[in-house]
Amino acid sequence: MAASDLINLPGLIDDAKCFALVRQHRWLEGARCPMCGSGAVIRDGHDDTQPSRQRHRCKACSGRFDDLTGTVLAGHHQPLRVWVLCFYFMGLNLSNRQIALELGLDGSDVQTMTEQLRRGLVAKAPEVELTGEVEIDEVYVVAGHKGQPAAVAKRAGSGAGASWQARRAAARWRRTSRRSLA
Ligand SMILES: [Zn+2]
Numbered sequence: 001m002a003a004s005d006l007i008n009l010p011g012l013i014d015d016a017k018c019f020a021l022v023r024q025h026r027w028l029e030g031a032r033c034p035m036c037g038s039g040a041v042i043r044d045g046h047d048d049t050q051p052s053r054q055r056h057r058c059k060a061c062s063g064r065f066d067d068l069t070g071t072v073l074a075g076h077h078q079p080l081r082v083w084v085l086c087f088y089f090m091g092l093n094l095s096n097r098q099i100a101l102e103l104g105l106d107g108s109d110v111q112t113m114t115e116q117l118r119r120g121l122v123a124k125a126p127e128v129e130l131t132g133e134v135e136i137d138e139v140y141v142v143a144g145h146k147g148q149p150a151a152v153a154k155r156a157g158s159g160a161g162a163s164w165q166a167r168r169a170a171a172r173w174r175r176t177s178r179r180s181l182a
Contacts (some may be wrong), residue, residue: 009143010103016052021069021084026071026122033058034070050080072125073117078109086113087121111175 013109023031028031031041031054038060047053047066073083083104089099100110128166 008104010079010081010085012083014081015050015081018080018084019050019052019054019102022067022071022073022080026067031056033063034062036061037064041050053080054175070125072119073122073123077165078113079106083113083117084121086110090114090117 011155014082030039035055036058038058040059041056042059044055044057044064046055053066053068055064057064068080073080074094076083082105085103086099091100094102096110098106099105099114100107103110
């Protein structure tokens with residue numbers, strides 16, 4: 001039986017120390033507001049379900065944030081200690097598969113985690129996340145040439161087959177003019 005079958009490594013890791021580690025790496029000189037950048041922040045209790053996760057309030061913009069806000073570690077179902085261990089194993093050059101075995105996780109979960117951690121333990125989360133319904137601009141697809149490639153080539157040459165950018169700009173113009181006429 002392998003050692004990893006006997007030892008539940010994440011269970012031995014101290015949550016409070018993991019959050020302290022993140023704070024230390026993220027804010028060398030004390031917490032700063034991720035919204036406005038101000039250092040005028042005060043402690044504001046702890047997370048309801050994770051008692052070691054410090055909440056902060058910004059006196060400059062009144063924004064509220066915690067140790068993980070704005071980092072790739074926020075909003076994930078894996079506890080912070082699992083992320084920290086994953087990061088540690090990456091430093092030992094373990095493969096995603098080995099990390100998954102050690103942590104008892106799904107290989108694809110570990111792949112996602114290591115991709116994000118490659119930018120650093122406290123890397124900033126991407127600015128824009130598209131969620132819910134996303135509207136895509138009108139798209140014009142040039143129809144098949146139906147066995148008449150010469151005709152299509154001729155039309156393209158004469159300018160009728162304008163670039164997709166031009167067609168998209170025209171579509172946008174049509175939409176805005178419709179709106180202003182309404
Ligand atoms: Zn602020």
